[in-house]
Amino acid sequence: MYMVIRHYHDNDPAYARRSIERNRATLVPLLSQQPGFVAYYTMEGEDGSVVSLGVYESKEEAERSNQIAAEWTRQNSSQYVRKPPTITQGEVLIYEGREEGTGG
Secondary structure, eight states: OEEEEEEEOSBOTTHHHHHHHHIIIIIHHHHHTSTTEEEEEEEEOTTSOEEEEEEESSHHHHHHHHHHHHHHHHHHTTTTBOSOOEEEEEEOOOOOOOOTTSOO
């Protein structure tokens, strides 16, 4: 597995609130339909930054998700995102998870 983290800094303070439904309705379906898609998460940091985390089966698939997200941002959120995200990506070395609906 391969993970990509996009950290959007220096956004319009309302970016996360304004973009969350649009992300869910348009960006997430684009990413989740890509070959090798495993998981996608978005969070708002306490500092107002927005962080997305995507997991894919390969590096190439993760890099393709970066291209899709960058194009989506240019078309849909450029008024809120003042500069490109910091991107960190790499092979997943440890994974532990729990199935949805089980446990506390």
